[in-house]
Amino acid sequence: MSPIKLVVIAIILYIGYRLLTGGKKKNKAHRPAAPLEEDSPPVVDILVEDPVCHKLVPKKQAIRLQHKENIVYFCSEACCNRFVSKEGEKE
Numbered sequence: 128m129s130p131i132k133l134v135v136i137a138i139i140l141y142i143g144y145r146l147l148t149g150g151k152k153k154n155k156a157h158r159p160a161a162p163l164e165e166d167s168p169p170v171v172d173i174l175v176e177d178p179v180c181h182k183l184v185p186k187k188q189a190i191r192l193q194h195k196e197n198i199v200y201f202c203s204e205a206c207c208n209r210f211v212s213k214e215g216e217k218e
Contacts, residue, residue, distance in 0.1 A: 175200040179209050 174183040182202045189200035201207040
């Protein structure tokens with residue numbers, strides 16, 4: 128038997144095997160996720176944008192400034208000071 132015939136027969140046998148087994152692969156990534164613990168608190172992470180440098184900062188960690196009727200959030204004291212100085216120049 129020539130080597131080409133052996134390769135063709137091997138390919139046909141492989142295709143037949145895949146058709147019979149349904150081409151199923153055992154993949155560990157498709158396992159169902161573990162159930163969440165009922166006692167764990169929900170994750171609440173609200174991001175606010177700094178009006179000076181436009182960074183997103185977690186609301187709990189942001190520096191707050193009461194400006195007119197609104198509360199403005201900043202990523203740092205430096206951004207807060209820049210905002211205050213710019214608002215002073217506008218007035």
